[in-house]
Amino acid sequence: MGVLIKRGAEASIYLEEWCGRKVIFKRRHPKKYRVAELDRALQIRRTKHEPQMIHKAKEAGVPTPIIFLVDLEEATIIMEFVEGKQIKQILNDLPSEDRVRLCREIGRLVGKLHKSGIIHGDLTTSNMILTPSGRIVFVDFGLSEQSVDLEARGVDLHLMRRALASTHYKYADECFNAVIDGYREIMGDEITKDVINKIREIERRGRYIVGR
Amino acid sequence: MRGLEGYCLGIESTADDFGVGIASFDGEILANVNDVYVPERGGIHPREASRHHTIVAGRVIAEALNRAGLKPREISVIAFSQGPGLGPCLRVGATAARALAAYLNKPLVGVNHCVAHIEIGKMVSGARDPVTLYVSGGNTIVAAFEARRYRVFGETLDIAVGNCLDVFAREAGLRPRADKPLGAIVEELASRGKSFIQLPYTVKGMDLSFSGLLTAAINLLREGKYPLEDICFSFQETAFSMLTEVTERALAHTEKPEVLLTGGVAANKRLQDMLRVMCEEHGARFCVVPKEYATDNGAMIAWTGVLCYKHGLTIPIERSHVKLKWRLDEVEVPWVEQ
Numbered sequence A: 001m002g003v004l005i006k007r008g009a010e011a012s013i014y015l016e017e018w019c020g021r022k023v024i025f026k027r028r029h030p031k032k033y034r035v036a037e038l039d040r041a042l043q044i045r046r047t048k049h050e051p052q053m054i055h056k057a058k059e060a061g062v063p064t065p066i067i068f069l070v071d072l073e074e075a076t077i078i079m080e081f082v083e084g085k086q087i088k089q090i091l092n093d094l095p096s097e098d099r100v101r102l103c104r105e106i107g108r109l110v111g112k113l114h115k116s117g118i119i120h121g122d123l124t125t126s127n128m129i130l131t132p133s134g135r136i137v138f139v140d141f142g143l144s145e146q147s148v149d150l151e152a153r154g155v156d157l158h159l160m161r162r163a164l165a166s167t168h169y170k171y172a173d174e175c176f177n178a179v180i181d182g183y184r185e186i187m188g189d190e191i192t193k194d195v196i197n198k199i200r201e202i203e204r205r206g207r208y209i210v211g212r
Numbered sequence B: 001m002r003g004l005e006g007y008c009l010g011i012e013s014t015a016d017d018f019g020v021g022i023a024s025f026d027g028e029i030l031a032n033v034n035d036v037y038v039p040e041r042g043g044i045h046p047r048e049a050s051r052h053h054t055i056v057a058g059r060v061i062a063e064a065l066n067r068a069g070l071k072p073r074e075i076s077v078i079a080f081s082q083g084p085g086l087g088p089c090l091r092v093g094a095t096a097a098r099a100l101a102a103y104l105n106k107p108l109v110g111v112n113h114c115v116a117h118i119e120i121g122k123m124v125s126g127a128r129d130p131v132t133l134y135v136s137g138g139n140t141i142v143a144a145f146e147a148r149r150y151r152v153f154g155e156t157l158d159i160a161v162g163n164c165l166d167v168f169a170r171e172a173g174l175r176p177r178a179d180k181p182l183g184a185i186v187e188e189l190a191s192r193g194k195s196f197i198q199l200p201y202t203v204k205g206m207d208l209s210f211s212g213l214l215t216a217a218i219n220l221l222r223e224g225k226y227p228l229e230d231i232c233f234s235f236q237e238t239a240f241s242m243l244t245e246v247t248e249r250a251l252a253h254t255e256k257p258e259v260l261l262t263g264g265v266a267a268n269k270r271l272q273d274m275l276r277v278m279c280e281e282h283g284a285r286f287c288v289v290p291k292e293y294a295t296d297n298g299a300m301i302a303w304t305g306v307l308c309y310k311h312g313l314t315i316p317i318e319r320s321h322v323k324l325k326w327r328l329d330e331v332e333v334p335w336v337e338q
Helices: A036-059 A087-093 A096-115 A150-167 A169-205 B046-068 B087-104 B113-125 B161-171 B182-191 B211-223 B228-254 B269-282 B298-310
Strands: A003-007 A011-018 A021-028 A067-071 A076-080 A128-130 A136-138 B007-012 B017-024 B029-036 B077-083 B108-112 B130-135 B140-146 B149-155 B258-262 B285-288
Touching: A021 A036, A036 A067, A036 A076, A036 B228, A087 A096, A087 A128, A087 A169, A096 A136, A096 A150, A096 A169, A150 A169, A150 B149, B007 B046, B007 B087, B007 B113, B007 B298, B017 B046, B017 B298, B029 B046, B029 B298, B046 B087, B077 B087, B077 B113, B077 B298, B087 B108, B108 B113, B108 B298, B113 B130, B113 B140, B113 B149, B113 B258, B113 B285, B113 B298, B130 B228, B140 B228, B149 B228, B161 B182, B161 B211, B161 B228, B182 B228, B182 B269, B211 B228, B228 B269, B258 B269, B269 B285
Parallel strands: B007 B077, B077 B108, B130 B258, B258 B285
Antiparallel strands: A003 A011, A011 A021, A021 A076, A067 A076, A128 A136, B007 B017, B017 B029, B130 B140, B140 B149
């Protein structure tokens, strides 16, 4: 294995030279806390599923890493190493204008995913990479699913809002409003309105929220 | 900081427990008395639970004072659980607290129940800056401190895991005993389970959903094809793996050094084991709150009352209404340092 660049909760990410290329090995670890049957089933399901969803995202016009190889036995996906910075690392330090512009673009990309029936499932700012050329690449489709349900779309964006509120609390509202603006450009007024209402409903449903 | 020596009496009554605790300002728990309402059948009936609280309130308060060896006049602050919880139950504790504060002419503090679980957990376990997994009949929350508040990183999108366990257990025809809640009975059955049956495993980012798991497990019960032990085992393994996975995600995301497990479901040994194994892999310290302070209790309200009082967070009686849906992340906790 190459250099461990991130030990995530779900998988480890290694940077490696492979066939003359700089690549990422995303290896799902067996989780010792889970019974083997459950663990293996989850590992295979997620290792198979992720590259399929990454490909679907490309069809939707959303930049994602190139997949080179999928090794189910080792629960490993070999994919392109995307140069750049996580949005999480830079968002708080950007001038307000740039931050809004970036968030609007993120919103457009989420809109493109949703329009094609893709729910990312883990829309945090650590799963979005800004490349030196200014492109935003979405990574980690490990929890993604196919759905055009309002509910799924609402939960996806609700998670995004929650991620912003916990990691970028100072600018959470500004950022989320920009995300919604971008989303609206792709999805149109009507669906966006429905999704926003759904998010409100989800937040009220969340055990102890004061209706806002 | 006022720094004066004193004692805080805290009243907890968010759900089925009526608890009274007394904490000294320097963090000693002098009393922790509890009386639980046990329904004849089904879950907690809010009206019946509040009736229970009304009946036992006076006796539990007197017993707490007695155990602490204090006279009512020696109490410096009255704290109560102001929310979140069941309205009728919360109002009994609030009414008792207001009466005491008015009669004794002492300041009143309204404590957030979820904050109290975290604070008492930190105090008794020595955790300083943990990712907290708070699992009970009414709550399933993964939280950690970030900029003046305990931020909610993940929570259930539908029912709480404790509620999920209880409903499943009742559907399986199990009955709680005074010494053994339903969760403990399921745990015992699960420990004898052998084959794992795949059930819906629903993690969305750091949020969880238990309703699909509950429905599928109840369907298995009705099918009658599998031994109850195997269903309990698979049900528990699935639910707890989900909890451990989201806690792990929060730990990786926040890079905190500790995990704190609290709430009524924290007593489950299998859940403890899973989290311990996960923490070892991440080099994080695992802390579990002892049962007395993990389930709903008055001591946690008293201790959090001390922290609030020291930071001037008292409330006048006329603004002490209960807050049924008071979220953990709405509360500023000025006593925690970044």
